[in-house]
Amino acid sequence: MARKWNVRLQHAATPMRAVALSCGLLAAAALAVHAPPAHATAGDSATRVEARVTSDTAKTKYPIVLVHGLLGFDNLLGVDYFYDIPGRLAAAGAKVYVAQVSGTNTSEIRGEQLLQELKTIRALEQNPTLKFNLIGHSQGSPTVRYVAAVAPDMVASVTSVGGANGGSKVADLLAKLPEGGIGQTLVVKAVGLLTGLIGFLSGKDPSQLPEVPLNALASLTTAGGAAFDAKFPQGRPAPGSSCDVKSGAAVANGVRYYSWSGVSTSFNLFDPSDTALSTLGSLFFFGEANDGLLAVCTTRLGTHLGDYRQNHLDEVNQAFGNTYGSQFPYYEKKPPELFREQAARLKSAGL
Template structure:
């Protein structure tokens, strides 16, 4: 059949020029490797890092301090997250302590914002931290309505405890794992369920509570915490997320990669998707989990000054002042 097809093509050639064209056509029909094929259909990437790239990135909005910020009517409560603290004194009472909210409380106060910091058990369960937070607000706010910048313990306090002497107007969460963390899942898998009680026992020997860790898994948040901790009507919920790409020596390199493969963009500890809650204000780009409390920011800014580098895309102090400004504009 192939030979007859070639013969038929040659018969239609009436000049040397047309003969050349016909022979080329014959080769195309003869060789399946050269025959025209349908272009391959484009397939969507399965990589979650590409599937949920944020469309509301915040690039340089909090790079520098503005000339003025509005002051909210009511106090702001700053409450640290897991393994946090109010002030850490490693050198005893005679040496300066390490502040969790380094420079942030001073900057807010300098602008006229009434700010209250609250210490809760660093690794206690959400329920226990929520109880201590309620006590601290009741004691220090003295009946004033408050705006809270905190995390899951605040959500639980507002929704489940509803302390009668604490009036909350708003809750702003920043890189909070509202849907858990795949890195917590990974750690439990790596450690193994049979070894977890031993680790817990060792931590408890040094005075550390262990209730918080299992509550960071995605399963716990999806099946237990979120269903029984609904938002309260009349309270405003705001949230921010963060994402960055760690360098080779970053302490977040492993955790970032684990989370990126499963959840997508993240700040080294919490994914952007897990951070979304209520009125999502945006994703801080090129910002790690430590940048958010101004720790790594100090070293970074010092390095920029030494090298003469101009690019400063995130200033934690400007960020928290802007949250205060946002609350003021909302009448809070």
């Protein structure tokens, strides 16, 4: 069983991320219309994961830091957002931290929170020049991209998993709700309540990690994604590139960039998230390959590592490991294997 050590507090844990997160990812994508600016504050809640080491296949030179997406958390009532993934990486020799940033805020503010956590880890490791291998899911991808752009000396690599790099059409529709109208008000209140509950159950300090749903939505629209790309283009395909262009620059400012994505929502009859995400995919993407919340073309970053029969939650082995890959292993690799392979790839690259 993997053990987790908070930067300040030690606590036992087992690898979740509930189906509520599927609705949350979608709702929060809707949450960011025209929001007032918020101030980033220092986060110090990164969690170190330890497990009985059985191999060194994932023993990277630099620590791996996993960064959650919208409405995310590190651990909720004993269940990991990256379900069963941190422990497997640690068992394969990796030094693994799981970050905790605001569940609903701009990618830049989340990035500043992550930057402070990395500085805290450097101090704990007593290594002021330590670099990190950052892996971000969903909005976690632009979050880690921000850190790599503003502090490349701290980052060895960035890996985007189902990354919200170009925004989402789901967020676009939510952003079109009349500002201040009953529709937007209800969505914001609902997401606010859900965010508060997740924060309480996962131990987030709202004074350290403020939640501003409308800020999140502003970042997650396609216009928000384009604006972010204009400021932080590292690793992204050139603006206007066709969907046939699957990779961006492999290296920028000394940082390696990678990505993989999910492209399916309806192969696993035993996965409750498939129904909701299949419906969203059909409504919003009209035949485009997608994971239920993001068109695959918008997720590309750096070296393209592949597209898999996974929905947006499958990408982090949710719900509870009940993914297409785990049901039909002879077709594709299970999500934890993809993370372990990426760690091995980083190790081979000297990272």
